[in-house]
Amino acid sequence: RKEVEQDPGPFNVPEGATVAFNCTYSNSASQSFFWYRQDCRKEPKLLMSVYSSGNEDGRFTAQLNRASQYISLLIRDSKLSDSATYLCVVNRGSTLGRLYFGRGTQLTVWP
Amino acid sequence: NAGVMQNPRHLVRRRGQEARLRCSPMKGHSHVYWYRQLPEEGLKFMVYLQKENIIDESGMPKERFSAEFPKEGPSILRIQQVVRGDSAAYFCASSPGLAGDTLRRNEQFFGPGTRLTVL
Numbered sequence: 001r002k003e004v005e006q007d008p009g010p011f012n013v014p015e016g017a018t019v020a021f022n023c024t025y026s027n028s029a030s031q032s033f034f035w036y037r038q039d040c041r042k043e044p045k046l047l048m049s050v051y052s053s054g055n056e057d058g059r060f061t062a063q064l065n066r067a068s069q070y071i072s073l074l075i076r077d078s079k080l081s082d083s084a085t086y087l088c089v090v091n092r093g094s095t096l097g098r099l100y101f102g103r104g105t106q107l108t109v110w111p
Numbered sequence: 112n113a114g115v116m117q118n119p120r121h122l123v124r125r126r127g128q129e130a131r132l133r134c135s136p137m138k139g140h141s142h143v144y145w146y147r148q149l150p151e152e153g154l155k156f157m158v159y160l161q162k163e164n165i166i167d168e169s170g171m172p173k174e175r176f177s178a179e180f181p182k183e184g185p186s187i188l189r190i191q192q193v194v195r196g197d198s199a200a201y202f203c204a205s206s207p208g209l210a211g212d213t214l215r216r217n218e219q220f221f222g223p224g225t226r227l228t229v230l
Contacts (some may be wrong), residue, residue, distance in 0.1 A: 042152065043202055043221040053227045087153070096142065096208060096217055097167055098156040 001026050006088050006102035013109055017078045021105045023071045023088030033064055035073045036087040038104065045085055047073075078109045113138065115205050115222035123228045130197070132177040132225045134182075136205030142166075143186045144204045144219060145178060154202065160186060161208070193229045200224045 006023045013019050018024055027031075033050035048055065050062040061074040071088055085104040091097060116135040116182040126159050136143050145157040160180040173179065175193075180186040190197055204219035 036220070041156050041200075046218055046220060049215065049218060091217055096206070098144065098158070098159055098170065099217075099219060100182075101154040103153040104118075 001101065002077075002102075003092070003100035004088050004090055004102035006105050008103055008105060009088055010106040010108060013078055013107070015080060015111055016110055018074065018076050019078055019107065019110075020075075021073045021086055021088070021107075023073075023102055024109050025069050025088075025090045027090070027092045028066075028069060030069075030089040030090040030092050033062075034098040035060075035062060035071075035097070036089055036101075037084040038087055039084050044101075047086070071078060075107075076108075080109050080111060083107055083109045115140075115203055115220055117203050117222035117225050119225060120223060122227070124193050124228065125230050126194055127192050130193050130227055132188040132190075132201050132203075132227070133185040134188070134203030134205075134222055135185045136203075137220055140205035140207050140220075142206045142208040143180050144206070145186075145188050146204065146221075148200045148202065148224075149214050150199070157188070186222045190227075193227075195229050198227055198229045200226050 001033050004025050035047040036044040037047050038044045048057050050064045054063045059076045063072045085106050087104045088102040091099055115137055118133050119200045143160045148154045158171050158178045159167040163182050175191045177189045202224045203222045206219045
């Protein structure tokens with residue numbers, strides 16, 4: 001079983017739409033959770049860390065459900081510039097060390 | 112504050128040659144990670160280093176690949192006798208490690224990557 005599983009999409013939404021991505025992780029000992037975005041042929045960029053209580057950053061809201069080992073990302077009022085691949089990322093156990101990346105969910109926002 | 116630096120950005124090698132990839136972490140970061148991304152695939156962890164120490168190399172192929180992070184200078188990922196299957200994007204990331212606050216110390220910031228093409 002993969003460490004991190006995501007729906008690969010693609011998701012195609014109009015500007016202004018709300019879109020949600022989901023992700024599950026297999027190791028209950030995982031301690032740190034992140035969403036990264038990756039534009040085509042570029043490096044992953046940290047979008048937000050995901051905290052146990054959930055957190056919001058502008059139009060982006062992340063939620064964590066440890067019991068179900070499930071992470072979500074909600075994007076409100078989608079912009080054209082949100083088009084990218086969104087990567088669900090977790091570590092395992094210790095607070096430092098390797099990260100496990102999902103394959104990513106591709107989002108295209110159209111005008 | 113400069114981000115993670117990697118060079119070269121693009122590297123072309125013929126089969127059997129050596130490839131050396133360099134990474135300078137963000138200022139104040141003491142932990143370096145190397146990841147590989149094959150075409151149409153996700154990022155895969157290779158190795159985790161601190162200054163003069165390899166902490167976790169469980170993702171490194173057993174042969175031809177090595178990494179170091181010397182006391183002075185950048186981290187180096189070295190691939191000897193490259194083969195076509197080594198063609199990929201190699202990303203370096205850094206984190207503040209224990210120097211960061213509890214919630215953020217494992218946030219990893221990525222460099223622009225080195226795209227290796229083996230002919």
